[in-house]
Structures are given as structure tokens and as C-alpha cells.
Amino acid sequence: MDFLKSMAIAASGLRAQAGRMRVIAENIANADSTPAKAGADPYRRKIMTFRSELDRDLEARTVALGKVRTDSTDFRLKYEPGHPAADATGNVKYPNVNPLVEMTDMREAQRSYEANINIIGATRRMIQRTIDILKA
Amino acid sequence: MAIADLPIFSMLRTRMAWHQERQRVLAENVANADSAQYRPRDLAPLKFDQALAASQTSQVSLTRTEGAHISAVGAPATKFATQSNGSHEVRPTGNAVSLEDEMMKVASNQMDFQAATALYTRSLALIKTALGKR
Numbered sequence: 001m002d003f004l005k006s007m008a009i010a011a012s013g014l015r016a017q018a019g020r021m022r023v024i025a026e027n028i029a030n031a032d033s034t035p036a037k038a039g040a041d042p043y044r045r046k047i048m049t050f051r052s053e054l055d056r057d058l059e060a061r062t063v064a065l066g067k068v069r070t071d072s073t074d075f076r077l078k079y080e081p082g083h084p085a086a087d088a089t090g091n092v093k094y095p096n097v098n099p100l101v102e103m104t105d106m107r108e109a110q111r112s113y114e115a116n117i118n119i120i121g122a123t124r125r126m127i128q129r130t131i132d133i134l135k136a
Numbered sequence: 137m138a139i140a141d142l143p144i145f146s147m148l149r150t151r152m153a154w155h156q157e158r159q160r161v162l163a164e165n166v167a168n169a170d171s172a173q174y175r176p177r178d179l180a181p182l183k184f185d186q187a188l189a190a191s192q193t194s195q196v197s198l199t200r201t202e203g204a205h206i207s208a209v210g211a212p213a214t215k216f217a218t219q220s221n222g223s224h225e226v227r228p229t230g231n232a233v234s235l236e237d238e239m240m241k242v243a244s245n246q247m248d249f250q251a252a253t254a255l256y257t258r259s260l261a262l263i264k265t266a267l268g269k270r
Contacts, residue, residue, distance in 0.1 A: 002156040006163040013167030020170075052171040060160060061174075063167045112169050115235045119163045122246045126159065129253040130152070136257040 003130075005058045006123045012062035013116040016050055019065045020109045023048040024102050031097040039087035043095040045071035071096055139263065148256045154182045155249040157216050162245065166238050173230040178241070180217040 023046050030043040049066035073096045081090035139145065158179045165176040226232045 002153075002160055006156075006159045009160065009163040009167050013163075013169070016167070016170075050168075050171045052168045052174055060164045061168060062164075063171055108170070111235065112166075115166050115169060115239065118239060119159075119166050119242060122242045123159055123163070126155070126246055126249050129250050133253055133256055133260070136260050 003123050003127050005060065007120055008058055009055075009060050009062055010116045010119040010123070012055075012064065013119075014113060016063045016065055017109045017113040017116065020048045020050075021106065021113075023068060024106050024109065027097050028099065028102050030095055031099055031102075033095055034083070034092055035085045038085055040085065040093075042075060042085075042093050043097070045073075045095060045097045047071055142259075144259050145256065148252050148259070151182065151252045152249060152256075154179065154216055155245055155252065158245050159242070159249075161218060162238055162242050165233050166235065166242075169231070169233040169235055169238075171231060174233060175220050175231075176233045176238070177218050177220050180219045182216070 027045050033043040035042045047069045049069060051064050051066035052061045053064055054060075055062045075096050076094040077091045078094055079090055080086055080092045083092045086092050140149075161177055161179055165178075168174040225234060
């Protein structure tokens with residue numbers, strides 16, 4: 001049934017957005033993770049990628065999670081000579097996570113998630129209408 | 137003559153199939169709202185003579201001769217024509233899905249579908265009246 005296909009496509013969107021949320025949560029949680037050893041690299045921000053693939057069963061392009069890439073921008077440097085992870089010059093590398101960027105990303109993921117939920121709701125109501133014909 | 141062969145019913149069925157197909161295309165657009173290089177698609181509006189023709193001709197499709205074969209779908213094959221709508225806003229990632237537009241389309245699709253099913257129900261009631269069962 002085609003309506004169930006619509007729901008399956010929307011569900012693929014839900015899954016993808018939830019995975020994106022997971023990576024955002026990881027970034028925010030690690031926003032201040034300093035390196036373990038002196039002069040080493042701290043947590044590197046992760047970026048989720050989406051892949052749209054042709055689902056032969058559904059005859060539609062569903063969305064799936066692609067590879068998790070890392071952000072190659074520079075780390076934030078803070079001068080903290082007393083810090084255990086400080087290098088020879090007294091600088092500590094902090095992760096290249098910008099909480100503001102993560103928050104906007106999170107809002108976007110939330111918005112897309114809600115849109116997919118909306119599709120499922122609308123499809124469900126349409127199925128209900130079809131069943132209502134039987135009751136006539 | 138079966139009830140399903142009455143012109144009003146077969147045309148309403150075509151209409152409902154069109155809405156069903158459109159719902160699938162819209163779901164695809166929303167699911168890919170964050171995929172790079174994705175352009176939204178929509179179904180071409182259903183024309184009266186098209187609907188009439190669709191209600192009268194039978195579809196030709198490939199059959200599977202063995203259960204192990206996969207069904208022959210190269211590209212998303214629909215019996216209704218799809219069109220990419222001239223989108224106004226393309227994001228830097230090459231994605232042109234506007235969630236607001238899609239939500240509006242989903243709502244109108246749902247309402248039109250509801251109208252079609254209501255008409256179907258009414259037509260059934262008319263036949264019941266003619267049969268004297270009310």
C-alpha cells in the first residue's frame with residue numbers, strides 16, 4: 001500500500017534526524033573536553049552527513065545517515081600554564097566546538113523531525129478516511 | 137456491471153490514487169529536507185481527460201516469472217507524471233526543499249483526499265437509496 005510507503009519514507013527521515021541529534025549531543029557534551037596528555041589534541045567536533053539513496057522496495061529516495069566526518073577547523077587555544085594538558089608555551093587546546101553553531105543545528109534537526117512527524121500524522125488521517133468508506 | 141466500474145467510482149479511485157502518490161512524493165521531499173543536492177519534486181496536476189483515460193485503460197507492467205527475481209523498478213516508476221517545481225530558494229548545499237511549502241502541500245493534499253473519499257461515500261449512499269435499503 002502506497003500510504004505505508006509514505007510512512008516508511010517519513011520514518012527514514014525521523015531516523016536520520018535522530019542520528020544527527022545524537023552527534024550534536026556528543027559535540028555539546030564534549031565542548032570542554034581537554035586532552036589527556038600535555039600538548040595532545042582534544043575532542044574534535046563531529047559532523048553528520050546525510051545520504052539520499054534509492055530504496056528499490058519503496059521506489060523512492062529515502063534518507064540515510066552517511067559517514068560521520070570530523071571538523072578540520074583549528075582548536076581554540078587558551079593560556080593556562082598550570083593546566084595538566086598545557087604544552088611547553090603554557091597553551092591548552094580546547095575542542096573546536098562552538099555551542100552557538102550546535103544550538104542552531106539542533107533547532108534545525110528538531111524542525112525537520114517535526115516536519116516528518118507531520119507527514120506521518122497526515123498520512124494516518126488519510127488512511128483513516130479510506131477506512132471510513134467502509135462504514136458508509 | 138460491477139459497482140466499481142461506474143464512471144464516478146473509477147474516476148474517484150484515480151483521484152485517490154493520485155493523492156496517495158502525491159503523499160509519497162511529498163514524504164520523500166520532507167525526508168530529504170537536509171540532503172545535499174536534493175531538489176524537491178511534485179506530481180503534475182491531474183487533468184480531467186487524463187483521469188478519464190486512466191479510469192478506462194488498464195496498466196501494462198512487467199511480471200515476475202520467479203520469486204527470486206527482483207521486481208523491475210529502475211527509477212521511481214509512477215503512472216502519474218512527476219515534475220520538479222521551479223523552486224525559488226536553493227541553499228548553499230544545493231538543497232531546495234522548503235519545509236513550509238511542503239507542509240502546505242501536505243495539508244491541501246489531505247483535504248482534497250478527504251473530499252474525494254466523502255464523494256465516494258456519498259455516491260455509495262446514492263446507490264443504496266436507489267436499492268431502497270434506507
